[in-house]
Amino acid sequence: MQQRPLGRTGRDVSAIGLGTWQLGADWGAVSEEDATAVLAASADQGVTLFDTADVYGDGRSESIIGHFLAGRPDHGITVATKMGRRLAQEPENYSPENFRAWTDRSRRNLGVETLDLVQLHCPPSAVIEADETYDALDALVADGTIAAYGVSVETTAQALAAIARPNVTNVQIIFNPFRLKPLDEVLPAASAAGVAIFARVPLASGLLSGKYTASTTFAENDHRTYNRQGEAFDRGETFSGVDFSIGVDAANELAAALPDGVALPAATLAWIASQRGVTSVIPGARNVRQAVSNADAAALLDGGFDVDAFDRVVREVYDRDLREAIHPQW
Incomplete structure (x- = not known):
């Protein structure tokens, strides 16, 4: 597994x-x-980055990770958590007092004195642009509550605003074959600034698994059922904002362009990880089979897969079927 620098x-x-x-x-x-x-x-x-958040199961994800890592004292894993969605997404809630309360709760959940990396969890643009935000985060670094901080964003404009801040370690953004806008400015700016990029929703909520059909359904408590139009949170977090049926057809076309023995999820993860400026791709996994398959995709980075050929098909499908609907929004 390739290991890459986490910013500075x-x-x-x-x-x-x-x-x-x-x-x-x-x-x-x-x-x-x-x-x-x-x-x-x-x-x-060989995975050495776990990404979580204080609201994932109201801390359940953090607590499970903390318990697991406590049994592996020499694990070498960086835990990147997120904060800021325990209250309404309003600028006045992003206060030093709330930052302190949220990080203290995450420290307890994870069982650590110092959090490796804390990311603001898709806050409003006004928060990302405010000097006071970074003053509060710098204070948490200074007293040892957190070792580093970054920002998870919804839009490229938010990403660029965060990258411009001198102490931001990373920006987390949706980037996959169905969401190409970060290629335009975000990845070059991050690379130039020494800011790490975490590519989230890399498989477009499973659309890029190549296993779904137009008739596929999901559990009632699955956001792929209840957030398709952004009813609960930003629509882009579900299927990358792509209409489900259009996404199924696009995924099938991408899969058909791959050589025998290369699955669409692995090709997708390798393609994302191969882009200059991307530090890590953070797919989810609900079972061991998915976890191993995701990690195995890293082997494609070492040869045996024509990334450039896949890149041409990705751009062709995006430009024809997705750009008009997706590019202007995020």
Whole structure:
């Protein structure tokens, strides 16, 4: 597994990480035993980045990770958590007092004195642009509450605003073959600034697994059922904002362009990880099979897969079927 610098922290993280939203909530039920097995399988495959948040299962994801890592004292894993969605997404709620309360809660959940990396969890643009935001975060670094901080964003404009801040370690943004806008400015700006990029929703909520049909359904408590039009949170977090039926057809076309023996999810993760400026891709996994498959995609980065040929098909499909609807929004 390739290991890459995490901004200016002096840490390295794996090119393929693990997103753990699904271990908390909103993807159907995942038992604690299965969640722990996913963490173990990922770590055993060389994954050294776990991404979580304080609201994933109201702290369940953080707590499961903390318990797992306590049993592996020499784990070498960086835990990137997020904060800011425990209250309404209003600028006045992003106060030093709330930052303190949220990070203290995450420290307890994870069982650590200092959090490796804390990311603001898709806050309003006004928060990302405010000097006071970074003053409060710098204070948490200064007193040892957190080691580093970053910002998870919805839009490219928000990403660019965060990248411009001198102490931002990373920006987390949706980037996949159905969401190409970050290629225009975000990845070049991050690379130039030494800011790490975490590519989230890399498989477009499973659309890029290539396993769905137009008739596929999901559990009632799965955001792929209840958030297709942005009813609960930003629409772009579900299927990357792509209409489900259009996404199914686009995924099938991408899969048909791949050589025998290369699956669409692996090709997608390798394609994302190969883009200059991307530090780590953070797919989720609900079971061990998915965790191992995600990590194995890193092998394609070492040869045997024509990334350039796949890139041409990705851009052709995006430009023809998706750009008009997706590019202007995020």
